[in-house]
Amino acid sequence: MTEPRHYLLYGSERYALAILRPLQDAIRARGDHAAWFFDGPGAEDLVQGELLLDVAGVRRWLPEAVFTPGNHLPHFFPGVKVEVFHGFDAGKPRHIYIRGFFDLYCTTGPRDTASFQALADAQGHFSVAETGWTKIDPFMRAIAGDVPPVREVPVILYHSTFSPSWSAAETLYEEVRRLSRDGRWRWIVTFHPKMPAETVAKFKALQNEHLTFAENDNILELFPQVDMMCSDTSSALSEFLLTGKPVVTFRNRRPGPQLIDIDDVADFEPAIERALARPPELMAEIREFADAIHPYRDGRSSERVLAAVDAFIARGGRNRNPKPRNWWRKFKLRRRIGYWGPARW
Structure with missing residues (x-):
C-alpha cells in the first residue's frame, strides 16, 4: 500500500480559500493530505480540520505539488509548482502572466489554453494542461x-x-x-x-x-x-x-x-x-x-488538476528548458515571507 501524498495549497489573498477548497476536497477524497500556507490574508478563515503550516512546516511536509491561484509562489518550496488561476480573462491588461515560477499551468478552457500553449511552445520552461477551474466545481454541480x-x-x-x-x-x-x-x-x-x-x-x-x-x-x-x-x-x-x-x-x-x-x-x-x-x-x-x-459541466475540474500533476510527474517532472533565474522576484518573495535559508531542502 502506497503512502498518502502531501499537497500544499498556497494563498496570498482570502479568495484563495474559495478557489482551492474544492481541490482540498478532491485531494482528501483520494486518500491524500492537503495543508495550507498563506503569505497574506486568509489563514484566519481556515476552519477546524484545515492544516496551516509555516515555512518550517512546509519543509517537513514535503509536498508533491504546490497549488496557487496567484501569479507567484516561493521557488524554494518543494514540489511541482502549479498555477490554477484566480479568475477568467475579463479584458483587463496582462491576464497572461508568465513570471517563471510555475512548472504547470492548469487552464480553464480552450480560449486560454491556446494562448498559454503558444507561449509554452515558444519558451519551453512550463507545461499546459486544460482542466477547468477548481473554484467552480461545487457551483457547476449546483446549476446542472x-x-x-x-x-x-x-x-x-x-x-x-x-x-x-x-x-x-x-x-x-x-x-x-x-x-x-x-x-x-x-x-x-x-x-x-x-x-x-x-x-x-x-x-x-x-x-x-x-x-x-x-x-x-x-x-x-x-x-x-x-x-x-x-x-x-x-x-x-x-x-x-x-x-x-x-x-x-x-x-x-x-x-x-x-x-x-x-x-x-x-x-x-x-x-x-x-x-x-x-x-x-x-x-x-x-x-x-x-x-x-469553460466547457466542463461535471464539477470535476479539481480531479483533472490532480490528474494533470500525476501525468507531469510521470513524464519526469521537468520541462524542456529551465525556468528563468528571476533573482529580483525571488528576493522580494523571500523578504515577504521572511525566509533566507537554502533554496533546496
Missing part, C-alpha cells in the same frame, strides 16, 4: 440542468470591480438608487474586496426592502439567487455567464455579443429590460462564450 425562468419579481445582481478606470459603480450609482426604489426589481449589490470604502458606504446606505448589500466572500453563492447581472470589467461576469443568464455591462474593456454592453447611463434601464426578456440570439451567444472559456 436548464437555465431557470426569470422570477415573478426579477432579481438583479449589481457587481463592480474596484479600479477607478474600470469601475462603473460611481457612474451608475444614481441609476441604481432610482431603480431600486420602485419595486419592479429586487437588487443584490456586491463589490470587489478592494473597492474604496466611500463607494461601499454609499451603496450600503441604499439598502431597503428592494436592495440588499451582500458581503459574501464567494460571489458564486449569489448567482443562483438572481436572474441577471450588471457589471463593468470584472472577471466575475465571465463566471456568471456560465449560468447561462445575461449580463449588462457599462463600457466593458472587451465587449462581445455575449454581453449587453452600454456606454451611456441613459441606456442602463433599457438594457436591463432586454436582458430580462432573454432574446434567443443573446442566449445562444452566452452559451457559445461559456463553452470557449
